Amino acid sequence: MQLDLFDAKRNEIVSAPDYTEFRRRLSESGCRRCPLAAGRTNIVVDRGNPAAPILVIGEGPGEQEDLKGQAFVGKAGQLLDKIMASIGLDTDRHMLIANVVKCRPPENRAPRQDEVDACLPYLQRQIALIKPRIVILLGATSLKHLDPTKRDFSMANEAGRFFVLGDYPGVQFMVLYHPAALLYNARLKPDMWSHVQALRDFLKEKNCWPKDAKAAKA
Numbered sequence: 001m002q003l004d005l006f007d008a009k010r011n012e013i014v015s016a017p018d019y020t021e022f023r024r025r026l027s028e029s030g031c032r033r034c035p036l037a038a039g040r041t042n043i044v045v046d047r048g049n050p051a052a053p054i055l056v057i058g059e060g061p062g063e064q065e066d067l068k069g070q071a072f073v074g075k076a077g078q079l080l081d082k083i084m085a086s087i088g089l090d091t092d093r094h095m096l097i098a099n100v101v102k103c104r105p106p107e108n109r110a111p112r113q114d115e116v117d118a119c120l121p122y123l124q125r126q127i128a129l130i131k132p133r134i135v136i137l138l139g140a141t142s143l144k145h146l147d148p149t150k151r152d153f154s155m156a157n158e159a160g161r162f163f164v165l166g167d168y169p170g171v172q173f174m175v176l177y178h179p180a181a182l183l184y185n186a187r188l189k190p191d192m193w194s195h196v197q198a199l200r201d202f203l204k205e206k207n208c209w210p211k212d213a214k215a216a217k218a
């Protein structure tokens with residue numbers, strides 16, 4: 001855990017001894033480490049189950065998320081719920097969903113590098129406290145900020161890929177299309193379907209399939 005000599009508030013948040021306390025400290029912090037603080041209603045930490053083996057990382061909160069203080073509760077989130085349900089997973093019970101930045105970017109634009117740099121320590125602390133078996137990166141923004149070696153790439157080549165990162169030992173990563181992309185481009189749906197089937201097979205093969213999940217469809 002990296003502390004910041006000049007930011008006692010951030011240090012207090014990332015020093016939280018467990019996830020429940022981390023979540024409380026961050027959501028109540030009034031963090032103003034980046035310009036996104038100016039336009040937010042709520043700091044959106046997550047949605048789901050911190051004890052689950054799957055962590056899903058999206059880009060940032062949208063309008064509904066900002067208003068409700070919960071991740072992925074708008075249209076893209078509802079589609080994610082359906083996609084995961086198609087393989088027998090419940091997004092609230094079997095995964096935790098978070099974002100690269102915790103405050104809504106204006107007009108739903110992608111977060112800027114300075115904003116990500118300011119917020120990333122919170123996501124890194126989430127990963128350290130949750131200790132997920134697999135991290136699913138939704139879309140290009142999530143991929144490029146978790147894997148800094150990724151600069152020019154096509155999601156058509158990345159979606160469905162499994163990989164590991166040296167900064168996160170013991171964690172398996174996988175890339176999926178962001179569900180918002182499917183809302184605009186229905187031609188991505190067959191690929192998404194085959195990728196989540198691969199996710200289901202991977203979880204079963206690695207004994208990570210939640211015991212209370214529905215029987216995985218073939």
Ligand code: SF4
Pocket residue numbers: 031032033034035036037043101102103115118119
């Ligand atoms: S996006 Fe992150 S760093 Fe920026 S104000 Fe919100 S919580 Fe703080």
